Amino acid sequence: MTASPLSHKALIATLCVGVAVLLIASVAVGYAPLDLGAAIADLAAGRQTLPALVLAELRLPRAILGAAVGFSLGITGAALQGLMRNPLADPGVVGVSGAAALGAVVAFYFGFSSAFALALPLGGLIGAGLSTAFLLTLAGRGAGTATLILAGVALSSLSGALTALALNLAPSPYAALEVVFWLMGSLSDRSLAHVALALPFMAVGWALVLTTGRALDALTLGEDAAASLGFPLRRVRLLVIGGTAMAVGASVAVAGAIGFVGLVVPHLMRPFVGHRPGRLLLASGLAGAALTLGADIAVRLIPTRPELKLGVVTALIGAPFFLALLRHLKVDGE
Amino acid sequence: MKQLAVALVALLFCAGATQAKPARVASLNLCADELVLRLADPGQVASVTFLARDPRSSNVAALARQVPVNRGLAEEIVPLAPDLVIVGAYTTRTTTALLRRLGLEVLELGVPQTLDEAYDQIRLVAARLGTPERGAALVDEMEAAFAHLPAPAAQPPSAIVLRPNGFTAGRGSLPGEVMARAGLDNLAARLATDRLGQLALEEVVWAQPDVLVVNAAPDAPPSLADDLLTHPALAAFRSSGRSVSLPIRLWTCVGPQLAEAAARLAAAADTVAKAATETAAPPPGGPPSAPSRIQTALPTTGEAAR
Numbered sequence: 001m002t003a004s005p006l007s008h009k010a011l012i013a014t015l016c017v018g019v020a021v022l023l024i025a026s027v028a029v030g031y032a033p034l035d036l037g038a039a040i041a042d043l044a045a046g047r048q049t050l051p052a053l054v055l056a057e058l059r060l061p062r063a064i065l066g067a068a069v070g071f072s073l074g075i076t077g078a079a080l081q082g083l084m085r086n087p088l089a090d091p092g093v094v095g096v097s098g099a100a101a102l103g104a105v106v107a108f109y110f111g112f113s114s115a116f117a118l119a120l121p122l123g124g125l126i127g128a129g130l131s132t133a134f135l136l137t138l139a140g141r142g143a144g145t146a147t148l149i150l151a152g153v154a155l156s157s158l159s160g161a162l163t164a165l166a167l168n169l170a171p172s173p174y175a176a177l178e179v180v181f182w183l184m185g186s187l188s189d190r191s192l193a194h195v196a197l198a199l200p201f202m203a204v205g206w207a208l209v210l211t212t213g214r215a216l217d218a219l220t221l222g223e224d225a226a227a228s229l230g231f232p233l234r235r236v237r238l239l240v241i242g243g244t245a246m247a248v249g250a251s252v253a254v255a256g257a258i259g260f261v262g263l264v265v266p267h268l269m270r271p272f273v274g275h276r277p278g279r280l281l282l283a284s285g286l287a288g289a290a291l292t293l294g295a296d297i298a299v300r301l302i303p304t305r306p307e308l309k310l311g312v313v314t315a316l317i318g319a320p321f322f323l324a325l326l327r328h329l330k331v332d333g334e
Numbered sequence: 335m336k337q338l339a340v341a342l343v344a345l346l347f348c349a350g351a352t353q354a355k356p357a358r359v360a361s362l363n364l365c366a367d368e369l370v371l372r373l374a375d376p377g378q379v380a381s382v383t384f385l386a387r388d389p390r391s392s393n394v395a396a397l398a399r400q401v402p403v404n405r406g407l408a409e410e411i412v413p414l415a416p417d418l419v420i421v422g423a424y425t426t427r428t429t430t431a432l433l434r435r436l437g438l439e440v441l442e443l444g445v446p447q448t449l450d451e452a453y454d455q456i457r458l459v460a461a462r463l464g465t466p467e468r469g470a471a472l473v474d475e476m477e478a479a480f481a482h483l484p485a486p487a488a489q490p491p492s493a494i495v496l497r498p499n500g501f502t503a504g505r506g507s508l509p510g511e512v513m514a515r516a517g518l519d520n521l522a523a524r525l526a527t528d529r530l531g532q533l534a535l536e537e538v539v540w541a542q543p544d545v546l547v548v549n550a551a552p553d554a555p556p557s558l559a560d561d562l563l564t565h566p567a568l569a570a571f572r573s574s575g576r577s578v579s580l581p582i583r584l585w586t587c588v589g590p591q592l593a594e595a596a597a598r599l600a601a602a603a604d605t606v607a608k609a610a611t612e613t614a615a616p617p618p619g620g621p622p623s624a625p626s627r628i629q630t631a632l633p634t635t636g637e638a639a640r
Binding site: 030031032033034048050053054057058059108109111113114170171172173174175177178181188189191192193305306307 | 391498499500531532534535536537539540542554555556557558559560562565566567570
């Protein structure tokens with residue numbers, strides 16, 4: 001506990017500046033030679049020019065969703081790691097994203113979302129909520145790291161298989177090809193409609209998770225100590241389940257399951273917040289936003305056409321990190 | 335196994351008379367289905383693909399309902415003991431290789447890149463089916479329909495084709511030639527890297543084509559691929575009437591539907607060209623709004639411009 005409140009504020013401020021810079025960079029990068037200054041001027045003046053259209057309808061939704069999805073993954077990764085007191089907990093690894101994708105796929109391909117637009121984020125939300133509740137029940141029964149991770153792997157495989165099955169049964173001829181989007185995630189050609197659909201759910205999810213900050217701090221002393229400090233574990237669990245379901249469910253419903261962000265980011269941030277899980281939440285959210293925006297800028301700069309899925313880049317960064325973490329944990333355990 | 339042996343014997347029997355009129359023709363490719371169903375005698379067709387029965391992708395769905403269908407598996411084809419199998423150059427490769435190994439007579443059709451190649455393909459298939467007169471008649475019918483199109487404007491309006499998943503019709507493609515014959519200048523030929531390039535939505539919007547040709551089926555089941563076609567960034571094309579909806583089946587395969595595609599595109603080109611001259615010299619009272627004109631001018635048969 002070396003970090004002083006001032007340096008924590010400085011950390012959050014630095015991360016905010018970083019996210020702001022990456023947001024601007026994300027808006028500036030694209031496939032058309034857009035004059036950003038002119039586009040912003042046109043948009044501000046309400047002139048319906050081509051640069052204003054590209055900015056408002058294509059670049060902005062992509063940047064906003066990149067930041068919001070990254071924030072959701074980062075903050076929920078930190079909350080799950082704190083609550084399960086397990087360094088490998090991450091929405092992607094433990095199968096929450098996969099289950100959210102399954103829910104969204106069922107809502108989208110079988111026509112529920114065309115009849116009722118909110119069905120898409122709600123589908124993701126239900127999938128994410130059920131899987132989070134399942135995992136936390138398991139963790140509540142005192143399951144160790146290995147059990148939890150194995151259950152997560154099983155959940156991931158199962159939801160991946162069911163997603164593929166649902167897509168193969170879906171009436172659309174393209175559905176089977178689109179499994180890559182749902183398993184890897186992408187932010188290409190998203191629209192403001194997607195932002196409007198997902199952002200409110202995500203914001204509520206963030207708020208729910210952020211309220212658990214002090215309880216997560218208390219939990220580091222053990223469940224009984226936390227309860228005696230006035231943080232009943234039941235309530236904290238419900239808040240994290242609800243928050244994760246909303247944030248991850250809505251993210252996956254519009255951007256697919258982007259892996260590894262929620263795993264990597266809390267570990268990177270932990271030393272900067274004095275290893276306090278409560279403070280880790282906001283810092284991880286912001287760092288997750290920065291990482292996702294950076295990865296999304298990278299997929300547009302890497303000259304492959306069609307562009308790489310976002311999950312490819314986050315996995316390229318995240319998987320080696322995951323392996324290093326496993327090795328480190330093993331050394332610690334022995 | 336017994337059936338296989340029977341098939342092999344039947345094959346050997348037929349091998350001596352390959353150029354005789356085939357009695358049992360099987361097709362393993364949607365475009366081959368269309369040609370076979372149009373050119374063969376009734377009863378000559380032993381099997382076509384299941385795709386031919388889907389009215390969204392096929393122009394011969396009604397004809398296909400009268401013959402058995404296959405899903406491109408060798409197991410389905412061999413028991414039919416066909417004396418001619420027509421396949422596509424890029425589809426059912428494993429099945430094709432197996433059928434060849436079993437000694438079946440296989441005719442492989444490429445993807446024509448020009449109308450002349452399309453006519454040649456029609457004549458080739460008709461000749462192999464033993465119905466050359468039907469092939470010649472179909473080519474004549476198509477040539478007449480294309481000759482009927484209005485002459486392209488001196489400054490043809492530019493256009494980009496947008497298909498599900500952001501695919502386009504690039505340079506050296508049959509749709510590219512159909513567009514040229516319809517009096518449209520294919521912008522994607524300068525943007526996309528190949529015949530079937532994929533464009534980012536940003537590139538499509540930025541290129542500012544006069545006409546956006548959207549290859550969408552209005553009743554298609556939901557998919558991300560089709561979702562792209564209704565992205566709000568394309569709303570300006572729809573609201574200003576510069577978007578024309580063209581079912582993709584009209585120019586995926588070789589057949590008389592190519593002329594229908596050209597006629598629809600020519601109508602769109604004509605409307606946009608007229609709107610451009612009117613905007614250049616606006617009549618007193620202001621020009622009428624473009625969308626209403628386009629929608630009435632286009633011969634949309636049930637597929638209204640979305």
